[in-house]
Amino acid sequence: MRIDVYFTPLGFNAGDVSGRGVVVIDVLRATTSVVTALANGAKAVIPAATSEEAVRLASNLEKDGVLLAGERKSVKIEGFALGNSPREMTPEVVAGKTIVLATTNGTPALVAAQGGDPVLLGAPVNFKALVERARQALVERGDLVIVCAGRERQFALEDAYMAGRLVKAVKKGIRKLDLNEATTAALALTPLYRTWAEALEDTAAARQLVEANLGEDVAFAAKQDRFGVVPQYAERRIT
Amino acid sequence: MRIDVYFTPLGFNAGDVSGRGVVVIDVLRATTSVVTALANGAKAVIPAATSEEAVRLASNLEKDGVLLAGERKSVKIEGFALGNSPREMTPEVVAGKTIVLATTNGTPALVAAQGGDPVLLGAPVNFKALVERARQALVERGDLVIVCAGRERQFALEDAYMAGRLVKAVKKGIRKLDLNEATTAALALTPLYRTWAEALEDTAAARQLVEANLGEDVAFAAKQDRFGVVPQYAERRIT
Numbered sequence: 001m002r003i004d005v006y007f008t009p010l011g012f013n014a015g016d017v018s019g020r021g022v023v024v025i026d027v028l029r030a031t032t033s034v035v036t037a038l039a040n041g042a043k044a045v046i047p048a049a050t051s052e053e054a055v056r057l058a059s060n061l062e063k064d065g066v067l068l069a070g071e072r073k074s075v076k077i078e079g080f081a082l083g084n085s086p087r088e089m090t091p092e093v094v095a096g097k098t099i100v101l102a103t104t105n106g107t108p109a110l111v112a113a114q115g116g117d118p119v120l121l122g123a124p125v126n127f128k129a130l131v132e133r134a135r136q137a138l139v140e141r142g143d144l145v146i147v148c149a150g151r152e153r154q155f156a157l158e159d160a161y162m163a164g165r166l167v168k169a170v171k172k173g174i175r176k177l178d179l180n181e182a183t184t185a186a187l188a189l190t191p192l193y194r195t196w197a198e199a200l201e202d203t204a205a206a207r208q209l210v211e212a213n214l215g216e217d218v219a220f221a222a223k224q225d226r227f228g229v230v231p232q233y234a235e236r237r238i239t
Numbered sequence: 240m241r242i243d244v245y246f247t248p249l250g251f252n253a254g255d256v257s258g259r260g261v262v263v264i265d266v267l268r269a270t271t272s273v274v275t276a277l278a279n280g281a282k283a284v285i286p287a288a289t290s291e292e293a294v295r296l297a298s299n300l301e302k303d304g305v306l307l308a309g310e311r312k313s314v315k316i317e318g319f320a321l322g323n324s325p326r327e328m329t330p331e332v333v334a335g336k337t338i339v340l341a342t343t344n345g346t347p348a349l350v351a352a353q354g355g356d357p358v359l360l361g362a363p364v365n366f367k368a369l370v371e372r373a374r375q376a377l378v379e380r381g382d383l384v385i386v387c388a389g390r391e392r393q394f395a396l397e398d399a400y401m402a403g404r405l406v407k408a409v410k411k412g413i414r415k416l417d418l419n420e421a422t423t424a425a426l427a428l429t430p431l432y433r434t435w436a437e438a439l440e441d442t443a444a445a446r447q448l449v450e451a452n453l454g455e456d457v458a459f460a461a462k463q464d465r466f467g468v469v470p471q472y473a474e475r476r477i478t
Contacts, residue, residue, distance in 0.1 A: 006393070006394075007246060007394055008249075008250060010247075010249045010250050010392070011247060011249050011391075011392030011393055012392075012393065152250075153249070153250030153251075154245070154250055154251065154419075154421070155245075155246055155419075155420055155421040155424065156420060157420035157423060157424070160420075160424060180393075180394075180443075181394055181395060181396035181399075181442060181443065182393070182394040184396060184428075184431070184441075185394065185396065185399060185424055185427070185428060188424070188427040188428050188431060189423075189424060189427050192423070192427060202423075203420060204419075204420065
Protein backbone atom coordinates (compact mmCIF):
# COMPACT_ATOMS: atom_id res chain seq x y z
CA MET A 1 0.00 0.00 0.00
CA ARG A 2 1.12 3.51 -0.76
CA ILE A 3 0.41 7.11 0.26
CA ASP A 4 1.61 10.08 -1.79
CA VAL A 5 1.28 13.67 -0.63
CA TYR A 6 1.53 16.57 -3.08
CA PHE A 7 2.06 20.02 -1.56
CA THR A 8 0.57 21.81 -4.56
CA PRO A 9 -1.48 20.69 -7.58
CA LEU A 10 1.40 21.80 -9.83
CA GLY A 11 3.74 19.40 -11.50
CA PHE A 12 1.79 16.21 -11.28
CA ASN A 13 -0.03 14.63 -14.12
CA ALA A 14 -3.50 13.16 -14.40
CA GLY A 15 -1.82 9.76 -14.58
CA ASP A 16 -0.61 10.22 -11.00
CA VAL A 17 -4.17 10.04 -9.62
CA SER A 18 -5.97 7.96 -12.22
CA GLY A 19 -7.94 5.21 -10.50
CA ARG A 20 -6.42 5.99 -7.08
CA GLY A 21 -8.16 7.20 -3.95
CA VAL A 22 -7.64 10.97 -3.61
CA VAL A 23 -8.16 13.48 -0.81
CA VAL A 24 -8.20 17.20 -1.63
CA ILE A 25 -7.36 19.63 1.18
CA ASP A 26 -7.79 23.41 1.20
CA VAL A 27 -8.31 24.18 4.87
CA LEU A 28 -8.47 27.97 4.43
CA ARG A 29 -11.06 27.91 3.07
CA ALA A 30 -12.46 25.98 0.10
CA THR A 31 -12.79 22.49 1.53
CA THR A 32 -13.98 23.82 4.90
CA SER A 33 -16.70 25.79 3.07
CA VAL A 34 -17.74 22.87 0.84
CA VAL A 35 -18.04 20.49 3.81
CA THR A 36 -20.10 23.09 5.66
CA ALA A 37 -22.38 23.77 2.69
CA LEU A 38 -23.13 20.09 2.08
CA ALA A 39 -23.58 19.36 5.79
CA ASN A 40 -26.09 22.22 5.89
CA GLY A 41 -28.19 20.80 3.07
CA ALA A 42 -26.75 22.13 -0.19
CA LYS A 43 -27.58 19.78 -3.07
CA ALA A 44 -24.18 20.05 -4.74
CA VAL A 45 -21.16 22.30 -5.16
CA ILE A 46 -19.79 22.85 -8.66
CA PRO A 47 -16.21 24.17 -8.69
CA ALA A 48 -15.27 26.78 -11.29
CA ALA A 49 -11.80 27.90 -12.31
CA THR A 50 -12.75 31.56 -12.83
CA SER A 51 -15.62 33.88 -11.95
CA GLU A 52 -16.53 33.96 -15.66
CA GLU A 53 -16.75 30.18 -15.74
CA ALA A 54 -18.87 30.25 -12.59
CA VAL A 55 -21.34 32.61 -14.23
CA ARG A 56 -21.44 30.45 -17.34
CA LEU A 57 -21.98 27.24 -15.35
CA ALA A 58 -24.71 28.89 -13.27
CA SER A 59 -26.52 30.11 -16.39
CA ASN A 60 -27.10 26.47 -17.38
CA LEU A 61 -28.89 25.76 -14.09
CA GLU A 62 -32.32 26.71 -12.85
CA LYS A 63 -32.09 30.24 -11.51
CA ASP A 64 -34.00 29.51 -8.29
CA GLY A 65 -31.82 26.61 -7.33
CA VAL A 66 -28.38 28.08 -7.83
CA LEU A 67 -26.10 30.31 -5.76
CA LEU A 68 -22.92 31.91 -7.09
CA ALA A 69 -20.11 31.87 -4.56
CA GLY A 70 -16.45 32.69 -4.68
CA GLU A 71 -13.54 34.91 -3.77
CA ARG A 72 -10.52 36.65 -5.19
CA LYS A 73 -7.86 37.64 -2.64
CA SER A 74 -10.18 36.35 0.12
CA VAL A 75 -12.94 38.84 -0.77
CA LYS A 76 -16.38 38.00 -2.23
CA ILE A 77 -16.57 38.39 -6.01
CA GLU A 78 -18.73 41.37 -6.92
CA GLY A 79 -22.26 40.44 -7.85
CA PHE A 80 -22.00 36.95 -6.34
CA ALA A 81 -24.49 35.85 -3.67
CA LEU A 82 -21.78 34.41 -1.40
CA GLY A 83 -18.05 34.64 -0.79
CA ASN A 84 -15.97 31.64 0.24
CA SER A 85 -16.64 31.86 3.97
CA PRO A 86 -17.92 28.72 5.68
CA ARG A 87 -19.91 30.97 8.00
CA GLU A 88 -22.06 32.04 5.06
CA MET A 89 -23.04 28.45 4.29
CA THR A 90 -25.91 28.32 6.78
CA PRO A 91 -28.88 25.96 6.36
CA GLU A 92 -31.16 28.97 5.74
CA VAL A 93 -29.03 30.06 2.79
CA VAL A 94 -27.79 26.86 1.18
CA ALA A 95 -30.38 24.12 1.85
CA GLY A 96 -31.57 22.58 -1.42
CA LYS A 97 -29.33 24.86 -3.52
CA THR A 98 -26.58 24.07 -5.99
CA ILE A 99 -23.57 26.31 -5.31
CA VAL A 100 -21.20 27.25 -8.11
CA LEU A 101 -17.93 28.09 -6.36
CA ALA A 102 -14.92 29.94 -7.79
CA THR A 103 -11.85 29.95 -5.55
CA THR A 104 -8.20 30.82 -6.10
CA ASN A 105 -6.52 27.67 -4.81
CA GLY A 106 -9.22 25.08 -4.15
CA THR A 107 -10.52 24.77 -7.68
CA PRO A 108 -7.16 24.04 -9.38
CA ALA A 109 -6.59 21.29 -6.79
CA LEU A 110 -9.94 19.69 -7.64
CA VAL A 111 -9.21 19.91 -11.36
CA ALA A 112 -5.85 18.19 -10.76
CA ALA A 113 -7.62 15.47 -8.76
CA GLN A 114 -9.92 14.54 -11.64
CA GLY A 115 -9.63 10.88 -12.49
CA GLY A 116 -9.21 9.82 -8.89
CA ASP A 117 -11.75 7.37 -7.52
CA PRO A 118 -13.03 8.38 -5.07
CA VAL A 119 -12.03 12.06 -4.79
CA LEU A 120 -12.80 13.05 -1.19
CA LEU A 121 -12.78 16.57 0.28
CA GLY A 122 -11.51 17.20 3.76
CA ALA A 123 -10.70 19.74 6.42
CA PRO A 124 -10.47 19.70 10.21
CA VAL A 125 -14.25 20.29 10.32
CA ASN A 126 -14.88 16.75 9.01
CA PHE A 127 -11.59 15.19 10.11
CA LYS A 128 -12.83 12.06 11.87
CA ALA A 129 -15.26 11.09 9.11
CA LEU A 130 -12.60 11.81 6.50
CA VAL A 131 -10.03 9.58 8.22
CA GLU A 132 -12.52 6.72 8.08
CA ARG A 133 -13.36 7.20 4.38
CA ALA A 134 -9.74 7.79 3.37
CA ARG A 135 -8.63 4.68 5.20
CA GLN A 136 -11.32 2.69 3.46
CA ALA A 137 -10.16 4.04 0.06
CA LEU A 138 -6.54 3.19 0.93
CA VAL A 139 -7.39 -0.36 1.93
CA GLU A 140 -9.68 -0.95 -1.07
CA ARG A 141 -7.45 0.67 -3.69
CA GLY A 142 -4.10 0.01 -2.05
CA ASP A 143 -3.36 3.60 -2.79
CA LEU A 144 -4.07 7.09 -1.50
CA VAL A 145 -3.07 10.45 -2.97
CA ILE A 146 -3.40 13.59 -0.84
CA VAL A 147 -3.48 16.82 -2.82
CA CYS A 148 -2.89 20.05 -0.92
CA ALA A 149 -4.31 23.12 -2.62
CA GLY A 150 -1.45 25.28 -1.39
CA ARG A 151 -1.49 29.03 -1.72
CA GLU A 152 -0.85 30.93 -4.91
CA ARG A 153 0.85 27.88 -6.40
CA GLN A 154 3.13 27.48 -3.38
CA PHE A 155 3.44 25.35 -0.25
CA ALA A 156 0.80 26.20 2.38
CA LEU A 157 1.46 25.17 5.96
CA GLU A 158 -2.18 24.62 6.96
CA ASP A 159 -2.76 22.13 4.15
CA ALA A 160 0.56 20.32 4.65
CA TYR A 161 -0.04 20.11 8.42
CA MET A 162 -3.50 18.65 7.82
CA ALA A 163 -1.99 16.17 5.33
CA GLY A 164 0.47 15.08 8.03
CA ARG A 165 -2.26 14.63 10.64
CA LEU A 166 -4.37 12.73 8.12
CA VAL A 167 -1.56 10.35 7.15
CA LYS A 168 -0.74 9.76 10.80
CA ALA A 169 -4.35 8.83 11.54
CA VAL A 170 -4.96 6.82 8.37
CA LYS A 171 -1.85 4.66 8.58
CA LYS A 172 -2.39 3.60 12.18
CA GLY A 173 -1.97 -0.17 12.41
CA ILE A 174 -1.08 -0.62 8.73
CA ARG A 175 2.25 -2.34 8.60
CA LYS A 176 3.60 -2.23 5.07
CA LEU A 177 3.20 1.22 3.62
CA ASP A 178 5.28 3.14 1.08
CA LEU A 179 5.30 6.92 1.52
CA ASN A 180 6.63 9.51 -0.89
CA GLU A 181 9.07 12.13 0.38
CA ALA A 182 6.49 14.87 0.77
CA THR A 183 4.60 12.53 3.11
CA THR A 184 7.74 12.27 5.28
CA ALA A 185 7.88 16.07 5.40
CA ALA A 186 4.16 16.39 6.17
CA LEU A 187 4.52 13.93 9.06
CA ALA A 188 7.47 15.98 10.38
CA LEU A 189 5.11 18.94 10.79
CA THR A 190 2.68 17.16 13.11
CA PRO A 191 4.64 17.67 16.36
CA LEU A 192 5.06 21.42 15.71
CA TYR A 193 1.57 22.37 16.90
CA ARG A 194 -0.64 21.10 19.70
CA THR A 195 -3.94 22.18 18.17
CA TRP A 196 -5.50 22.99 14.80
CA ALA A 197 -5.92 26.57 15.95
CA GLU A 198 -2.20 26.94 16.70
CA ALA A 199 -1.25 25.60 13.27
CA LEU A 200 -3.84 27.57 11.33
CA GLU A 201 -3.10 30.88 13.06
CA ASP A 202 0.60 30.54 12.14
CA THR A 203 -0.10 30.90 8.40
CA ALA A 204 -0.04 33.58 5.72
CA ALA A 205 -3.55 32.53 4.67
CA ALA A 206 -4.86 33.25 8.17
CA ARG A 207 -3.14 36.63 8.28
CA GLN A 208 -4.71 37.54 4.94
CA LEU A 209 -8.14 36.56 6.27
CA VAL A 210 -7.65 38.62 9.43
CA GLU A 211 -6.70 41.61 7.28
CA ALA A 212 -9.87 41.11 5.22
CA ASN A 213 -11.93 41.09 8.44
CA LEU A 214 -12.54 37.37 8.01
CA GLY A 215 -10.49 36.23 11.00
CA GLU A 216 -13.47 34.31 12.40
CA ASP A 217 -13.21 31.93 9.44
CA VAL A 218 -9.89 30.72 10.89
CA ALA A 219 -11.51 29.85 14.21
CA PHE A 220 -14.39 28.21 12.35
CA ALA A 221 -12.00 26.05 10.31
CA ALA A 222 -9.97 25.09 13.40
CA LYS A 223 -12.83 23.37 15.19
CA GLN A 224 -12.51 19.65 14.52
CA ASP A 225 -15.43 17.36 13.66
CA ARG A 226 -18.20 19.90 13.34
CA PHE A 227 -19.66 17.69 10.61
CA GLY A 228 -19.79 14.02 9.70
CA VAL A 229 -20.09 14.40 5.92
CA VAL A 230 -17.30 13.60 3.48
CA PRO A 231 -17.95 15.36 0.17
CA GLN A 232 -17.07 13.46 -2.95
CA TYR A 233 -16.12 14.95 -6.32
CA ALA A 234 -17.21 13.12 -9.46
CA GLU A 235 -18.31 14.26 -12.90
CA ARG A 236 -17.48 17.85 -12.03
CA ARG A 237 -19.90 17.97 -9.09
CA ILE A 238 -19.23 17.70 -5.38
CA THR A 239 -21.98 15.93 -3.47
CA MET B 240 15.36 40.22 7.14
CA ARG B 241 13.66 37.39 5.35
CA ILE B 242 14.32 33.84 4.15
CA ASP B 243 12.06 32.07 1.64
CA VAL B 244 12.45 28.41 0.71
CA TYR B 245 10.90 27.01 -2.47
CA PHE B 246 10.66 23.22 -2.69
CA THR B 247 10.59 23.24 -6.50
CA PRO B 248 11.31 25.86 -9.16
CA LEU B 249 7.66 25.65 -10.26
CA GLY B 250 5.15 28.30 -9.49
CA PHE B 251 7.35 31.18 -8.60
CA ASN B 252 7.98 34.12 -10.80
CA ALA B 253 11.18 35.93 -11.76
CA GLY B 254 9.96 38.80 -9.58
CA ASP B 255 10.28 36.56 -6.53
CA VAL B 256 14.09 36.46 -6.82
CA SER B 257 14.88 39.72 -8.59
CA GLY B 258 17.68 41.52 -6.74
CA ARG B 259 17.60 39.03 -3.84
CA GLY B 260 20.34 36.68 -2.69
CA VAL B 261 19.59 33.17 -3.99
CA VAL B 262 20.94 29.71 -3.21
CA VAL B 263 20.23 26.85 -5.62
CA ILE B 264 20.35 23.30 -4.25
CA ASP B 265 20.35 20.04 -6.21
CA VAL B 266 22.25 17.68 -3.93
CA LEU B 267 21.80 14.59 -6.14
CA ARG B 268 23.63 15.60 -8.21
CA ALA B 269 23.88 18.81 -10.20
CA THR B 270 25.12 21.24 -7.56
CA THR B 271 27.45 18.62 -6.06
CA SER B 272 28.95 18.07 -9.53
CA VAL B 273 29.28 21.78 -10.32
CA VAL B 274 31.02 22.50 -7.00
CA THR B 275 33.39 19.59 -7.63
CA ALA B 276 34.15 20.65 -11.21
CA LEU B 277 34.97 24.24 -10.25
CA ALA B 278 36.99 23.17 -7.19
CA ASN B 279 38.98 20.91 -9.50
CA GLY B 280 39.88 23.72 -11.88
CA ALA B 281 37.11 23.93 -14.46
CA LYS B 282 36.92 27.46 -15.91
CA ALA B 283 33.12 27.63 -15.97
CA VAL B 284 29.98 25.53 -16.13
CA ILE B 285 27.23 26.55 -18.55
CA PRO B 286 23.84 25.00 -17.74
CA ALA B 287 21.65 23.86 -20.63
CA ALA B 288 17.97 22.97 -20.56
CA THR B 289 18.23 20.12 -23.07
CA SER B 290 20.95 18.00 -24.66
CA GLU B 291 20.24 19.78 -27.96
CA GLU B 292 20.80 23.16 -26.32
CA ALA B 293 24.02 21.83 -24.75
CA VAL B 294 25.33 20.82 -28.17
CA ARG B 295 24.37 24.20 -29.61
CA LEU B 296 26.02 26.13 -26.76
CA ALA B 297 29.17 24.02 -27.04
CA SER B 298 29.41 24.63 -30.79
CA ASN B 299 29.90 28.34 -30.06
CA LEU B 300 32.95 27.61 -27.92
CA GLU B 301 36.49 26.58 -28.81
CA LYS B 302 36.45 22.84 -29.33
CA ASP B 303 39.58 22.15 -27.27
CA GLY B 304 38.31 24.00 -24.24
CA VAL B 305 34.80 22.54 -23.90
CA LEU B 306 33.35 19.37 -22.43
CA LEU B 307 29.77 18.23 -22.93
CA ALA B 308 28.26 16.76 -19.78
CA GLY B 309 24.80 15.68 -18.75
CA GLU B 310 22.30 12.99 -17.91
CA ARG B 311 18.81 11.79 -18.61
CA LYS B 312 17.34 9.42 -16.00
CA SER B 313 20.70 9.49 -14.17
CA VAL B 314 22.57 8.05 -17.18
CA LYS B 315 25.17 9.87 -19.32
CA ILE B 316 23.75 11.34 -22.54
CA GLU B 317 25.01 9.40 -25.54
CA GLY B 318 27.95 11.04 -27.27
CA PHE B 319 28.67 13.36 -24.34
CA ALA B 320 32.14 13.34 -22.75
CA LEU B 321 30.79 13.23 -19.20
CA GLY B 322 27.64 12.29 -17.29
CA ASN B 323 26.50 14.20 -14.21
CA SER B 324 28.61 12.32 -11.68
CA PRO B 325 30.81 14.42 -9.38
CA ARG B 326 33.33 11.56 -9.45
CA GLU B 327 33.95 12.25 -13.13
CA MET B 328 34.90 15.87 -12.45
CA THR B 329 38.55 15.13 -11.61
CA PRO B 330 41.31 17.74 -12.06
CA GLU B 331 42.80 15.67 -14.90
CA VAL B 332 39.55 15.85 -16.83
CA VAL B 333 38.09 19.28 -16.06
CA ALA B 334 41.01 21.66 -15.31
CA GLY B 335 40.91 24.66 -17.61
CA LYS B 336 37.78 23.42 -19.39
CA THR B 337 34.36 24.96 -19.84
CA ILE B 338 31.68 22.37 -19.13
CA VAL B 339 28.28 22.59 -20.79
CA LEU B 340 25.94 20.67 -18.49
CA ALA B 341 22.43 19.39 -19.25
CA THR B 342 20.57 17.98 -16.23
CA THR B 343 16.95 17.07 -15.56
CA ASN B 344 16.29 19.02 -12.38
CA GLY B 345 19.28 21.28 -11.76
CA THR B 346 19.04 23.38 -14.88
CA PRO B 347 15.39 24.42 -14.48
CA ALA B 348 16.23 25.54 -10.94
CA LEU B 349 19.08 27.72 -12.20
CA VAL B 350 16.86 29.20 -14.89
CA ALA B 351 14.26 30.04 -12.25
CA ALA B 352 16.97 31.68 -10.12
CA GLN B 353 17.98 34.10 -12.87
CA GLY B 354 17.77 37.68 -11.68
CA GLY B 355 18.99 36.86 -8.20
CA ASP B 356 22.12 38.63 -7.02
CA PRO B 357 24.16 36.72 -6.12
CA VAL B 358 22.97 33.26 -7.24
CA LEU B 359 25.03 30.78 -5.22
CA LEU B 360 25.22 27.00 -5.73
CA GLY B 361 25.46 24.68 -2.79
CA ALA B 362 25.53 21.10 -1.60
CA PRO B 363 26.89 19.31 1.47
CA VAL B 364 30.30 19.16 -0.27
CA ASN B 365 30.69 22.97 0.12
CA PHE B 366 28.35 23.45 3.07
CA LYS B 367 30.53 25.50 5.41
CA ALA B 368 31.70 27.91 2.72
CA LEU B 369 28.13 28.21 1.44
CA VAL B 370 26.76 29.07 4.88
CA GLU B 371 29.25 31.93 5.12
CA ARG B 372 28.44 33.35 1.67
CA ALA B 373 24.69 32.89 2.09
CA ARG B 374 24.77 34.64 5.43
CA GLN B 375 26.71 37.50 3.92
CA ALA B 376 24.13 37.78 1.10
CA LEU B 377 21.30 37.72 3.65
CA VAL B 378 22.84 40.45 5.78
CA GLU B 379 23.75 42.64 2.78
CA ARG B 380 20.49 42.22 0.88
CA GLY B 381 18.21 41.64 3.86
CA ASP B 382 16.85 38.77 1.88
CA LEU B 383 17.65 35.18 0.95
CA VAL B 384 15.77 32.83 -1.38
CA ILE B 385 16.60 29.12 -1.33
CA VAL B 386 15.51 27.23 -4.45
CA CYS B 387 15.41 23.44 -4.25
CA ALA B 388 15.67 21.70 -7.62
CA GLY B 389 13.35 18.92 -6.50
CA ARG B 390 12.85 15.82 -8.54
CA GLU B 391 10.76 15.59 -11.66
CA ARG B 392 8.93 18.78 -10.68
CA GLN B 393 8.15 17.42 -7.21
CA PHE B 394 9.38 17.77 -3.62
CA ALA B 395 12.76 16.07 -3.08
CA LEU B 396 13.75 15.21 0.48
CA GLU B 397 17.52 15.62 0.02
CA ASP B 398 17.16 19.20 -1.23
CA ALA B 399 14.56 20.17 1.38
CA TYR B 400 16.66 18.66 4.18
CA MET B 401 19.71 20.58 2.97
CA ALA B 402 17.58 23.76 2.82
CA GLY B 403 16.59 23.17 6.44
CA ARG B 404 20.18 22.64 7.58
CA LEU B 405 21.25 25.73 5.66
CA VAL B 406 18.57 27.96 7.17
CA LYS B 407 19.39 26.66 10.63
CA ALA B 408 23.07 27.53 10.17
CA VAL B 409 22.53 30.85 8.40
CA LYS B 410 20.03 32.28 10.86
CA LYS B 411 22.14 31.60 13.96
CA GLY B 412 22.28 34.74 16.07
CA ILE B 413 19.99 36.76 13.79
CA ARG B 414 17.10 37.97 15.86
CA LYS B 415 14.42 39.39 13.60
CA LEU B 416 13.81 37.09 10.68
CA ASP B 417 10.69 36.38 8.64
CA LEU B 418 10.42 32.87 7.23
CA ASN B 419 7.96 31.60 4.66
CA GLU B 420 5.99 28.44 5.41
CA ALA B 421 8.18 26.12 3.36
CA THR B 422 11.10 27.28 5.53
CA THR B 423 9.19 26.14 8.63
CA ALA B 424 8.70 22.74 6.98
CA ALA B 425 12.35 22.50 5.90
CA LEU B 426 13.47 23.24 9.47
CA ALA B 427 11.13 20.51 10.74
CA LEU B 428 13.12 17.99 8.68
CA THR B 429 16.45 18.71 10.34
CA PRO B 430 15.95 16.50 13.43
CA LEU B 431 14.89 13.49 11.32
CA TYR B 432 18.44 12.48 10.37
CA ARG B 433 21.74 12.50 12.25
CA THR B 434 23.99 12.66 9.19
CA TRP B 435 23.91 13.73 5.54
CA ALA B 436 24.38 10.09 4.55
CA GLU B 437 21.28 9.00 6.50
CA ALA B 438 19.16 11.69 4.85
CA LEU B 439 20.49 11.17 1.34
CA GLU B 440 20.16 7.39 1.43
CA ASP B 441 16.48 7.72 2.40
CA THR B 442 15.53 9.24 -0.98
CA ALA B 443 14.10 8.15 -4.31
CA ALA B 444 16.96 9.94 -6.09
CA ALA B 445 19.51 7.82 -4.24
CA ARG B 446 17.62 4.62 -5.04
CA GLN B 447 17.58 5.57 -8.72
CA LEU B 448 21.34 6.17 -8.62
CA VAL B 449 21.98 2.83 -6.94
CA GLU B 450 19.91 1.13 -9.64
CA ALA B 451 22.01 2.88 -12.30
CA ASN B 452 25.18 1.61 -10.62
CA LEU B 453 25.97 5.13 -9.44
CA GLY B 454 25.48 4.50 -5.74
CA GLU B 455 28.93 5.85 -4.96
CA ASP B 456 27.74 9.29 -6.03
CA VAL B 457 25.45 9.29 -2.98
CA ALA B 458 28.39 8.66 -0.65
CA PHE B 459 30.40 11.31 -2.50
CA ALA B 460 27.62 13.88 -2.08
CA ALA B 461 27.16 13.04 1.60
CA LYS B 462 30.68 14.02 2.66
CA GLN B 463 30.51 17.56 4.02
CA ASP B 464 33.05 20.30 3.25
CA ARG B 465 35.15 18.53 0.64
CA PHE B 466 35.59 21.91 -1.04
CA GLY B 467 35.74 25.58 -0.07
CA VAL B 468 34.41 27.07 -3.31
CA VAL B 469 30.95 28.60 -3.69
CA PRO B 470 30.00 28.69 -7.36
CA GLN B 471 28.11 31.73 -8.53
CA TYR B 472 25.73 31.92 -11.49
CA ALA B 473 25.62 35.12 -13.51
CA GLU B 474 25.10 35.90 -17.20
CA ARG B 475 24.32 32.24 -17.88
CA ARG B 476 27.69 31.02 -16.62
CA ILE B 477 28.63 29.41 -13.32
CA THR B 478 32.10 30.36 -12.11
